[in-house]
Amino acid sequence: MPTAAALADHVRRVTLAESKRAEVGHIGSSLSVADVLGALFAEVLNVPAVDDPDRDRFILSKGHAALALYAALHGVGRLSDEQLRGFCGELSPLGAHPEHRVDGIDFSTGSLGMGLPMGAGAALAARLQGSRRRVFVLVSDAECNEGSLWEAVMFAAHRGLGNLVAIVDLNGQQALGYTRDVLDLAPLAERWRAFGWDVTETDGHDAPGLARLLGGLDPEAERPHAVIARTTFGKGVSYMEGRIKWHYWPMSDDEYAQALAEVGA
Ligand SMILES: [Mg+2]
Numbered sequence: 001m002p003t004a005a006a007l008a009d010h011v012r013r014v015t016l017a018e019s020k021r022a023e024v025g026h027i028g029s030s031l032s033v034a035d036v037l038g039a040l041f042a043e044v045l046n047v048p049a050v051d052d053p054d055r056d057r058f059i060l061s062k063g064h065a066a067l068a069l070y071a072a073l074h075g076v077g078r079l080s081d082e083q084l085r086g087f088c089g090e091l092s093p094l095g096a097h098p099e100h101r102v103d104g105i106d107f108s109t110g111s112l113g114m115g116l117p118m119g120a121g122a123a124l125a126a127r128l129q130g131s132r133r134r135v136f137v138l139v140s141d142a143e144c145n146e147g148s149l150w151e152a153v154m155f156a157a158h159r160g161l162g163n164l165v166a167i168v169d170l171n172g173q174q175a176l177g178y179t180r181d182v183l184d185l186a187p188l189a190e191r192w193r194a195f196g197w198d199v200t201e202t203d204g205h206d207a208p209g210l211a212r213l214l215g216g217l218d219p220e221a222e223r224p225h226a227v228i229a230r231t232t233f234g235k236g237v238s239y240m241e242g243r244i245k246w247h248y249w250p251m252s253d254d255e256y257a258q259a260l261a262e263v264g265a
Helices: 004-022 027-032 034-044 063-075 081-085 115-129 147-158 188-194 207-215 253-262
Strands: 057-060 135-140 164-170 198-203 225-230
Touching: 004 027, 004 034, 004 063, 004 081, 004 207, 004 253, 027 034, 027 063, 034 063, 034 135, 034 207, 057 063, 057 115, 063 081, 115 135, 115 147, 115 164, 164 188, 188 198, 188 225, 198 207, 207 225
Parallel strands: 057 135, 135 164, 164 225, 198 225
Antiparallel strands: none
């Protein structure tokens, strides 16, 4: 099993390579969460077997970063080279958004604001079944614009779901603008706290630190956990960082070569 940092590097390289091969965008959103996914899949998620009912669950609520999820699954040996190369190809189960027909993906996502409601249900089910499994949900900051997210926030606090962890990818951007202009989220941590959650703010690009933090959250706690991860959209590729264009745009050949060089591939 790779370390959190090594898996995050793998996620960056695979995201660039497969995005280029398939001519599909959502690169900046994927690079934003590479370290979070590296930490989760290398060092946090307990998955003894893909069909183990007590395995931890992970939901990529920001489903448009699917390529980063596929890269993480590939990096821990849960997707083959051949499966990965099918990304966005005809009849491939690996589409631009995750589908639950793929082994290792429990929930289809991409309709924003829906991942945390599903996660809250999964966490409640675990409690009712007496299972120790944990549920981790990665949401975008812009999903905090969605009423459905806040319904789940209230529900999880009401049911005391300490086995639920929401990780907020706080990159300050969304598809068509900066969150401060579209719908300002500040003060985000205080808002989650006011709804009854245990909240930690952290550097979303410190993969080892994220692994320690996420792995140490108490699933027996009476409050659900929110980790506000401060991230940079397009992290690691200088011309993408903080640029709205790279929500959708694919790379030219020259841009691809520069991106690979910058992430050390
Ligand atoms: Mg965002």
